[in-house]
Amino acid sequence: MKYPTMRFVFDRKHVATKNKKGLVQIEVTSEGKRKWIGTSVKLYADQWNEKKKVVNSVHSIQLNAMLDGMMSKLNDFILDLFRNDQQFDFEKLNAFLEKSNHSDSFIDFVRTRIEDRADLEESTRKQHRTLLQSLEKFGKINYMDDLTKANITLYDEFLHQQGISQPTIYNYHKRLKRYLHEAMKFGLLDADPYIGLHFERGKFEKRKYLTEEELKMIRTCKINMPSIDRVRDLFLFQCYTGLAYADFEKFDFEKDVEEKNGKYIVADRRKKTNEDYKIVLLTPAIEILKKYDYKLPVISNQQYNIMLKVVAQYAGIDKNITTHMGRHTFAVFALNNGVSIEIVSKMLGHTNIRTTQIYAKVLNSEVEKGFDLLERKMKE
Secondary structure, three states: OOOOEEEEEEOOOOOOOOOOOEEEEEEEEEOOEEEEEEEEEEEOHHHEEOOOEEOOOOOHHHHHHHHHHHHHHHHHHHHHHHHOOOOOOHHHHHHHHHHHOHHHEHHHHHHHHHHHOOOOOHHHHHHHHHHHHHHHHHOOOOEHHHOOHHHHHHHHHHHHHOOOOHHHHHHHHHHHHHHHHHHHHOOOOOOOOOOOOOOOOOOOOOOOOOOHHHHHHHHHOOOOOHHHHHHHHHHHHHHHHOOOHHHHHOOOHHHHEEEEOOEEEEEEEOOOOOOEEEEEOOHHHHHHHHHOOOOOOOOOHHHHHHHHHHHHHHHOOOOOOOHHHHHHHHHHHHHHOOOOHHHHHHHHOOOOHHHHHHHHHHHHHHHHHHHHHHHHHHHO
């Protein structure tokens, strides 16, 4: 079996000048036949060198790394054929290219840029990884050709369906546009699909939480339905730990908890952001775990939120209680009792302390309301 030859070819159609870009391709030759594979990398005439590849560009290192990666994948494919005693032919190559379509992968481009960018703080880098995770979950924007107005509009609808707030959705779009524009600078994308599209910035809603009195009302109210009582316990566990639904859903006492100096410590990573968090289980949380033999009941997020409305009715609380409110209640309770904002941020596993500061703003507004109440009382 004869090994095919491969090399980079620039501007095969001879269109590149100082003002017009030509395409970089990979030429594959086997038994007198040739095939050219597009790389989506386009350069001006003075930006290509036969030995060094991309030159005279601020993105030379990144583009050369991308080209080397493409060539490496092709080599791996051909080597696998030889290892399995299979003959190389262009039909197999076409099938491989159709399946992998690696040459213009936007997902791979974003993943590489997130890790390579020196201007990102680690906390910001983690937020950008969340964008990548959402694109992979959406599944319709994988390659450069997928970056269309239609798909970006569908992506916006997808984010809304996930229950994400408008300001957060706006930030997703902001980051996506950043990488889209970088792809254009690298010559991987011709046009900006965001032109003509507009997405509202929105405003962050004030965090809703329970007061200590309301928490006591939930804890002490009599509930005669076992299923609702279990939901009450799950919600109280959130209030005592600060765990988001996604994290307490996967909570495993045997795997996640370490006993140290008489304390039960949970050190894990948040499912949403992959950020580390650390908490010590308070006595009320341990009592709930004991009640269920250290294995919390399992319930879907949708059913959980529906049944929490029934819990609120039993407790006589006129609030729309949700799973998020348990986490918010924990944060406000901790800050209200002197725990520093830096420690609370670590407890909650926030990627940025600015997220935790939202709870501090809530407390400040409550202080102002308190003074308004005093003002009215003094005038009576």
